[in-house]
Amino acid sequence: MTSSDRYGPTRMKDVASAAGVSMTTVSLVLNDKAVGIPAETKQRVLDAAAALGYRPNALAANLRTRTSDTIGFVSDTIATTPYAGAMIQGAQDAAWKAGKLILTINTNGDPAVEAYALNALLGRQVEGIVYAAMYHQMIEVPAAAKEVPLVLLDARSADSEIPSVVPDERGGAYEATSHLISHGHKRIGFLKNTASVPAANERLEGYREALEANAIAFDGELVVAGDSGLAGGYAAAMALLVEPHRPTGLFCFNDAMAAGAARAAHELNLRIPDDLSLVGFDNLELVAPFTNPPLTTMQLPHYEMGVWAVEQLINRIDGEDFSVFHQRMQCPLVERASVGPPPTRT
Amino acid sequence: MTSSDRYGPTRMKDVASAAGVSMTTVSLVLNDKAVGIPAETKQRVLDAAAALGYRPNALAANLRTRTSDTIGFVSDTIATTPYAGAMIQGAQDAAWKAGKLILTINTNGDPAVEAYALNALLGRQVEGIVYAAMYHQMIEVPAAAKEVPLVLLDARSADSEIPSVVPDERGGAYEATSHLISHGHKRIGFLKNTASVPAANERLEGYREALEANAIAFDGELVVAGDSGLAGGYAAAMALLVEPHRPTGLFCFNDAMAAGAARAAHELNLRIPDDLSLVGFDNLELVAPFTNPPLTTMQLPHYEMGVWAVEQLINRIDGEDFSVFHQRMQCPLVERASVGPPPTRT
Numbered sequence: 001m002t003s004s005d006r007y008g009p010t011r012m013k014d015v016a017s018a019a020g021v022s023m024t025t026v027s028l029v030l031n032d033k034a035v036g037i038p039a040e041t042k043q044r045v046l047d048a049a050a051a052l053g054y055r056p057n058a059l060a061a062n063l064r065t066r067t068s069d070t071i072g073f074v075s076d077t078i079a080t081t082p083y084a085g086a087m088i089q090g091a092q093d094a095a096w097k098a099g100k101l102i103l104t105i106n107t108n109g110d111p112a113v114e115a116y117a118l119n120a121l122l123g124r125q126v127e128g129i130v131y132a133a134m135y136h137q138m139i140e141v142p143a144a145a146k147e148v149p150l151v152l153l154d155a156r157s158a159d160s161e162i163p164s165v166v167p168d169e170r171g172g173a174y175e176a177t178s179h180l181i182s183h184g185h186k187r188i189g190f191l192k193n194t195a196s197v198p199a200a201n202e203r204l205e206g207y208r209e210a211l212e213a214n215a216i217a218f219d220g221e222l223v224v225a226g227d228s229g230l231a232g233g234y235a236a237a238m239a240l241l242v243e244p245h246r247p248t249g250l251f252c253f254n255d256a257m258a259a260g261a262a263r264a265a266h267e268l269n270l271r272i273p274d275d276l277s278l279v280g281f282d283n284l285e286l287v288a289p290f291t292n293p294p295l296t297t298m299q300l301p302h303y304e305m306g307v308w309a310v311e312q313l314i315n316r317i318d319g320e321d322f323s324v325f326h327q328r329m330q331c332p333l334v335e336r337a338s339v340g341p342p343p344t345r346t
Numbered sequence: 347m348t349s350s351d352r353y354g355p356t357r358m359k360d361v362a363s364a365a366g367v368s369m370t371t372v373s374l375v376l377n378d379k380a381v382g383i384p385a386e387t388k389q390r391v392l393d394a395a396a397a398l399g400y401r402p403n404a405l406a407a408n409l410r411t412r413t414s415d416t417i418g419f420v421s422d423t424i425a426t427t428p429y430a431g432a433m434i435q436g437a438q439d440a441a442w443k444a445g446k447l448i449l450t451i452n453t454n455g456d457p458a459v460e461a462y463a464l465n466a467l468l469g470r471q472v473e474g475i476v477y478a479a480m481y482h483q484m485i486e487v488p489a490a491a492k493e494v495p496l497v498l499l500d501a502r503s504a505d506s507e508i509p510s511v512v513p514d515e516r517g518g519a520y521e522a523t524s525h526l527i528s529h530g531h532k533r534i535g536f537l538k539n540t541a542s543v544p545a546a547n548e549r550l551e552g553y554r555e556a557l558e559a560n561a562i563a564f565d566g567e568l569v570v571a572g573d574s575g576l577a578g579g580y581a582a583a584m585a586l587l588v589e590p591h592r593p594t595g596l597f598c599f600n601d602a603m604a605a606g607a608a609r610a611a612h613e614l615n616l617r618i619p620d621d622l623s624l625v626g627f628d629n630l631e632l633v634a635p636f637t638n639p640p641l642t643t644m645q646l647p648h649y650e651m652g653v654w655a656v657e658q659l660i661n662r663i664d665g666e667d668f669s670v671f672h673q674r675m676q677c678p679l680v681e682r683a684s685v686g687p688p689p690t691r692t
Contacts, residue, residue: 079434080438081431082429092426092454104425113442116447117447286602292638
């Protein structure tokens, strides 16, 4: 019988039977602990194991050594939606570099699924857990997740003992607004998100701070809220792009809203960037390069945050560094073609 | 000591010590096999386990019962890119319905990572494996993956014994082209992908068959190849949208190329759909609704394929059905605003 004759891996019993030895002997030989066992017997076991395709049981090995070289990655919808997959890529790359495997479970944010998932991962002896959210948010961490080293990715907790990494929303918004100011814009609108998420509030703060730092008075009339999609951006821009209030530059909560603003500008016969400059946020690979003209925007550092989270986690797993960091990761400017000097009014 | 005082879960030994009983007693009580053990002792074990937050070790349990209720999902880049995450969603939903957990590992298509990942999953007693590709392709299945029930998702193998599900590329292209024909178009171009992937060849076949079925002669001049992105679609459309060959309708290999074709049409002052009708393929949620006007396209049935793959896998795991199916999943038409009747030439 070979391992492909039936479902399920070859068992140690099969190897023992084929080699005519006890299971203990097989175990000792395969775990390199066969002191005192004749070389000929050892070879018989190794041959039988090779012939049957026997794989030493990682679970049993884990029970002994308690090092699984496995990290659990629990998230809501990162893997299933087109927004933040680079976080998984960054986490993977950092884990592979340390010789560790990432087991990912998506919970859709369902607490029952999450409890089951955490239980399953802990039962499989993961050495640590990255608990990740699809976008920056405050969360309550389930108690089970705290049984092993834990790092929050794109999320924060009221429990200050848990390390976390999120984008520097305020810094990104400050830079986006400053970029428009550096091109000569003074009337700069902000298309904000109606939802009260950290990104919405902090990007508004960054926008205000950049105006203040450049001695431009904040004007509430230049801030219009909309849903955080294309339609919301379109509607908000249509409301804002009217005289006499019309801004010459727009900072948009995200790329989707910026794409909606570009749609509105085209309808109003405003050329980008000649009549209106636009800056988005997110640098979505399927949106920002596709707008007409391609969109200048702020990069969400998804990849870098994924790397950071796993590196921190491994430090803690290895017992090397238990410092608790709450990292704000910089959002770099990605320049494309949607920003220019403001039009000269006649 | 409580479980939160150190890293790593509480061990059975800790419970045994706290309850003043043997580890065997703890195991029997917690596995509901405590026949003949006094109720008072049972309660002491249960109380100690609760107080210490002890979780019966799933690994040890698996060694006994060999049912892990876990499915491995091995893929290249599905979780990390914005294209096909709905496959993971469909697989998850089907798995949860059957009470099974999905452990996802992304390999980036690296054979070494893949071998390690399969080994890790098999060592963790997964009951079966979904082997998934980011887009429809022919693959060689690693031997290790065949040790448990296996289903291919968005991939096919020369080994006809392995069940598989892929999109019905030809049927989708046939319907896309027929949709343009049904609006009165007779000069219909095809922007094809330069890469020789199954989707490229089969969509070309479907396009040709729809023309033939409607007695429209195939004209090689109306087929132009480009890279499968926005720039490729733009360049191919610029080459095709010239007189005297100019088609009135374009079927595009994918949504990104269609977005490029729309960009070209705008530059050439061709209105969509008044002067040019467009049909894409993929129904990418961040592209198709964002083109101007929103794009009529064919849905890649990612979610449904994910469901199908896991349902088939569970049938095989349960030993209920070992039939081998090679499923072609229908790609439904999603109508938006990019198709109308052809212009009346003057």
